[in-house]
Amino acid sequence: METIVDEPQWLRTASWLGCPLLGAALGWFLQSISGWVASLSWVPFKGPFQLVSDMPSPWGLVTGLGVGVALGLAFAAVWAHERLIVKVTPTRVTLTTKGRSRAYEAELQAVFLDGKELVLIASDGRELARQKGDVDREAVAKAFTEHGYPWHAEPPAVK
Numbered sequence: 665m666e667t668i669v670d671e672p673q674w675l676r677t678a679s680w681l682g683c684p685l686l687g688a689a690l691g692w693f694l695q696s697i698s699g700w701v702a703s704l705s706w707v708p709f710k711g712p713f714q715l716v717s718d719m720p721s722p723w724g725l726v727t728g729l730g731v732g733v734a735l736g737l738a739f740a741a742v743w744a745h746e747r748l749i750v751k752v753t754p755t756r757v758t759l760t761t762k763g764r765s766r767a768y769e770a771e772l773q774a775v776f777l778d779g780k781e782l783v784l785i786a787s788d789g790r791e792l793a794r795q796k797g798d799v800d801r802e803a804v805a806k807a808f809t810e811h812g813y814p815w816h817a818e819p820p821a822v823k
Contacts, residue, residue, distance in 0.1 A: 667807040669750040669799055679743050684736035691732020695724050748797020750782065752807045757784060759795050768792050775808045776816040777801055783819070 699717035702710050716724055751758040757775075758767045759782070770792060774785040782804065784793040808815040 665753065667752045667810060669752070669803045669807050671747055671798070676744070679740045680737075683740040683743070684733045687732035687734070687736025687739070688729045689732065691728035691730070691735075692725065694732075695728025698724070698728075746797075748782065748795055748799055750797075750799060750804055750807065752811050752813070754811045757793075757813075759793060761795060761797060766793065772813055774816050774820050775813050776819050777804065778819045785820075 695716055698713040701707055702714040702717050704710075707713070716728065719727060745762055747761065749760040751760070756767050756769050757772075758765055760766075768784055771787040772784055772792075773787045773789065774783075776783055777799075778794070780798060781794050781796045782799060783791065786792050805815050805817070
C-alpha cells in the first residue's frame with residue numbers, strides 16, 4: 665500500500681489555467697498603458713513600451729496577450745517542476761521534485777517538517793533528506809503515521 669502526498673488536483677489544474685489567464689490579463693494591461701508609460705519623461709527603459717505602443721492596432725494587443733500567456737505558462741511549468749511529491753510505503757519513502765526521485769529505505773528515527781522543509785532523520789542520527797516543498801502538513805503527517813514512521817509535529821531537540 666502506497667500513500668501519495670501531492671498538491672490537490674484542483675490546484676494543479678488551476679495553476680495551468682490560471683497562470684496563463686493572469687499573464688494574458690497582465691499583458692493586456694501593460695499593452696493598454698504602454699503609450700502612456702512611453703510618454704513619461706522619468707521612466708527608464710521606455711524602448712519596449714514605445715515599441716509596443718507603435719505597433720499597429722490588432723498586433724499590439726495580440727503581442728501583449730501572447731507574451732502574457734507565454735509567461736504565465738512558463739510560471740506554471742516552473743511551479744509544476746518545483747513541487748514536492750511524497751510517496752510513503754511501510755518500507756520506503758520516495759521524494760520527487762525537479763524531475764528527480766530519491767528513495768529512502770533506511771530505518772528512520774524522526775520525520776518532521778522544519779518550516780517548509782520535509783526532514784528525514786536516520787536511526788543513527790544522520791539527516792538523510794531535507795527537501796523544500798509546499799506539502800499539506802496534515803496530509804504528510806497522516807501518511808507517515810499510517811505507515812508507522814516516527815512523525816514529530818515539531819523538529820526534535822538535537823542531542
